[in-house]
Amino acid sequence: MQHTPRDPKILLITPTADMSADRHGGRAKCLQRLVRMELPLPTTVALSFACVHAIAQGRMPDMDEIMRHFGEAPLLSVRPSSQDPDWGGPGAILNIGMTDLRHARMCDEVGEEAATSLYMRFIQAWAVHVARLDPDSFHIPDHPGAEDLRAALAAYEAEADEPFPQDPSLQLCEVLRSMARAWEGTTARLLRQAKGAPADAGLGLVVQQMALGVGQGECGSGVIQFVDSLTGQPQVTGRYLSQSQGREALKPGAGAIYLTRDHRGPSFEDLCPEAFAELLRMGALCRVKLREEMQIEFTLQEGRLHVLDAVRVQRSSRASVRIAVALAEDGVIPREEAVLRVEPQALSELLHRHVDPSAPRDLIVSGIAASPGAATGRIVFTATAAQASAARGEPCILVRRETTPEDIRGMHAAEGVLTIRGGITSHAAVIGRGLGLPCVVGASDLTIDRKKRQVIAPGGRRLSEGEVITLDGTSGEVLAGEPAMFEAVLDGAFRTLLDWADDFRDIGVRANADTPQDAQTARNFAAQGIGLCRTEHMFFEEGRIGMMREMIFAKDEAARRAVLERLLPMQRADFARLFEIMQGQPVCIRLFDPPLHEFLPSDRAGMRDLADGLAVSLSDVEARVTALTEYNPMLGMRGVRLGITVPEIYEMQARAIFEATVQASREGDPVVPEVMIPLVSAMREVELVKARVDAVAAQVRTQSGVEFDYRLGVMVETPRAALRAADIAQHAAFLSFGTNDLTQMTYGLSRDDAGRFMSTYVKNGVYEEDPFHSLDLDGVGELLRIGAERGRAGRPDVTLSICGEHGGSRSAIEFCRRQGFDYVSCSPFRVPVARLSAAQLALAARGMRDFRVTLPGY
Secondary structure, eight states: OOOOOSSTTEEEOOTTOOOOHHHHOHHHHHHHHHHHTTOOOOOEEEEOHHHHHHHHTTOOOOHHHHHGGGOSSOOEEEEEEESSGGGOOOOOEEEETOOHHHHHHHHHHHOHHHHHHHHHHHHHHIIIIISOOOGGGOOOOSSOOHHHHHHHHHHHHHHHSSOOOOOHHHHHHHHHHHHHHHHHSHHHHHHHHHTTOOTTOOEEEEEEEOOOOOSSSSOEEEEEEEEOTTTOOEEEEEEEEEGGGGGGGGSTTSSOBBSSOBTTBOBHHHHOHHHHHHHHHHHHHHHHHSSSOEEEEEEEETTEEEEEEEEEOOOOHHHHHHHHHHHHHTTSSOHHHHHHHSOHHHHHHHTSOEEOTTSOOOEEEEOEEEEOSEEEEEEEOSHHHHHHHHHTTOOEEEEESSOOGGGHHHHHHSSEEEESSOOTTSHHHHHHHHHTOOEEEOOTTOEEETTTTEEEOGGGOEEETTOEEEEETTTTEEEESOOOEEOOOOOHHHHHHHHHHHHHOOSEEEEEOOSHHHHHHHHHTTOSSEEEEEGGGGGGSTTTHHHHHHHHTOSSHHHHHHHHHHHHHHHHHHHHHHHHHHTTSOEEEEOOOSOGGGGSOOSHHHHHHHHHHHTOOHHHHHHHHHHHOOSSGGGSSOTHHHHHHSHHHHHHHHHHHHHHHHHHHHHSSOOOOEEEEOSOOSHHHHHHHHHHHHHHHHHHHHHHOOOOOOEEEEEEOSHHHHHTHHHHHTTOSEEEEOHHHHHHHHHTOOTTTTHHHHHHHHHTTSSSSOTTTSOOTTHHHHHHHHHHHHHHHHOTTOEEEEOSGGGGSHHHHHHHHHTTOSEEEEOGGGHHHHHHHHHHHHHHHTTOOOGGGTSOOO
C-alpha cells in the first residue's frame, strides 16, 4: 500500500500522484509520464512551486520526509522544474550525499579514481553554487588522487571557515535553499521576465536518486535522440561515455563513443546491443505517448539501463516544421496541432539565408532589422555600381544614406541594402521586403565619405568600396567579412504545413507585388491575389524614367498626352504579365501615387545629364525642379491630387489596365481588375476619378468589342478618409487601409526620419513599440474600426482589407479578423508567415490550445 506523504507539497513521483505542470513544473510532470510508461526511472521526489517559494522565504520542509524515500546513505541530484523550460532556472547539482564515509565505501565498489572524481565534483559544485566561493580554488585534475581530495577539502575549510558538511540531509537542505533563493533573486527574475515569464513565475524542484553509471561490468552514461536537430529527419544521434574510459567518462563531450555503427570507430550499438535496442523502443514509445520527439538521458549500471530524464529535442526552424508534419502524418497528433506547434517566425527563417549562429561575428555596427535574411557582398555606393557589379558576377551590398525610387534597379542588382537613415517603413525597407532582399536601415552610427569612397564606422574604423561585408537583416547587424551561412530551405514539409494552415484560416492573404518577379513569388507562396500593386515603380525601369521626365517637362496637356501614349504599351504589358501570372486571381492596382519630383535628379550632375538628354538648358531644368519642390511633399501634390490636376496620367493607366484585361481574358481565365485610388480624403475626389475611369472603360469595351468588369476602390490612408468612410464607400467597391501612411499621418511622424529617435521613445515608454513596426491597435486601430464600421454603413457589401506593411504581422491579422476584414495584404515573402498566423488565430478562436507552451518541454 502506498504511503501517503505528510506534506502534500512533497510528492513521490508515481503514476497516480496528483501532479501538474502548473504546480510542480514541466520537468516533474514529464518524469511522471515516464513513470507511467514504466521506463526504468530512479526514485524521484517533486517539490511544488509553493514548497520552493517557502524555502526561499526560510521555511524549510521536513527533510526526513524527503530523505525517507531514498533509503540509507543515498546519492541524490536536484534539478529545476519551471513551468516553461525557456524561462531558465538554477543549474542541476549532482552527487549530493558524498561524504568521507561514502567516498571510502565507493573506493572499494567502483575504484578510487572514479570515487574521488565524484566526490571532488560535488565539492566543486557545492563550493561554487551553494557556498558561493571562488571557483578558482576548486580545480579538478584529470586523474585525481587522495592528495587532490585532501587539498580540495582543506581549500573549502579555509575559504568557508568550516569543514565540508558530512550530513547528507544537511547537504540536501542547503542545496534546496540555494536553488530556491537563486530563482527568486532580482537578476534571475529580470532575466526570465525578459523571456516572457510572469514576475511571480514559480519553480519546482525534483530530487532524484543518482544512477551513477559506475561500478563493475559495463557502466556509463549517455544521451540519445531519434531525429536530426538541424533537418528533423529520422536519425539516431547522441553519445555514450563508458566508465572503462576512466576520467574521460566524466567529461561531457570527451572520450565519447557514437551510438550507431559508422566509420568513426566503436559504437554503443556494438558494445551493448540489448540496451541499444531497448533505447530505440523507449524512443518510439516516448514519441507516441508524449506526442513529441524526445532526447533521453540514460545510464548503464552493470548492464542495467536507467532513464534519468527526457527532454524535448532542441531543433532548428527547419526541423520544427519537419517534426510537426511528420508527427501529424503518422497520426501521433492532429493536423490542427501541427499547425499550432510551429512558430510563424520559423517559416520566415526558412525563406532566407541566415548567418550560422555558431559563426564568429565581427560586428561593425547595428541598425534596424528591416528585411530578414543575410547577404554577403562587396560595398558599392551607387545603383549604377551595383548593376555593374552584378554584370561582372560579383555579389555586392548597396550602401546609401537613404534610397530613393531611382535606386530600385541597383536594389534589384544587389544582394542586400544598407542605409544610414530610415525606419521600418522607409523606401529601402519596403522594397527590400518586397524583393526578399536582406536590408538594414537606420545605421546612424555610420557615415559615408564620398570623396574617399569609404564608410566610417564607430571608433574610426573605415571600410572602402570593394571590401566584403555581411548584412544580417534579421538581427540588424552589419558584419565584416563573410561568416558561414545556412541556406534557405523550402521542402515538402514546409508546403504541407501551409496547405493544412489554409484549411483552417478564415481570412484571405494577398501579396503586395509591383513587378512580375514579385507576382511570381507571391504565386509561389500561394497568395490569393495581389492586394497592392504600386504602379509608380514601373516607371523607374530603364527606358521609362526618361519618358517620365519628358512628360514632366512637357509644356502643355497635349505634349504630356503624347509622351504618355508612348508609355501606354509598356504599362499594358506590365499589367498583362501580372494578370497572366496570377491566373484569374484578383489584382488590385494602385494608380500613380508619388510626387513628380521623385523622378527628377537632386544633384547638379544629374541635372546636367537631364538637360543634355532633353536638349534644354540647365537653368530650365533647375527652374522646373524648383517649381516642383514642396516643403512637405508627402502631404503635397501626390496621389489622387495629382490624378485630378493632371488627369491624363490616370487615364493612361486606366486604359493600360483595361486593355491588359481584355488581352488576358482572351488568353486565359477571366480577369476582374481592381483599380485603387490613393490618398483620398473626400468623396468628391472619388467621384471625379471614377467618372474618368468609367469613361475609359467604356471606350475600351467599345473599341475591343469585349465586355469586362472592374472594381474601383479607395486606399484609406488619411484620417479623414477613415472618418468619412460612409460617404466614400458609396462610390467604392472596396476600402483598403494603407497603414503605413495612416500611421504616419495619425502620429504626425515621418516614417523615414522617425528612426532617429524612435528607440529612445520606446525605451522611455512613450510608445510601447515602434508604430511603424507593430500596428498601433489603440490609436491607428481606432481609425480602422471607425473606417470599417462607417464604410459598411455606407455600403454593406464593401470589401475591407489592409495593405500596409503591418499586414503580415500576427497582431494586425488578429485585429482584422475581429473587425471582419476580408483579407490582409503583405510583402510576398511574408505571405507564408501570414497564412500560418491566420490559421493559428482561427484555431485559437475555436478553442484550440496553444501547443507551443503545453509541450513536454523538459
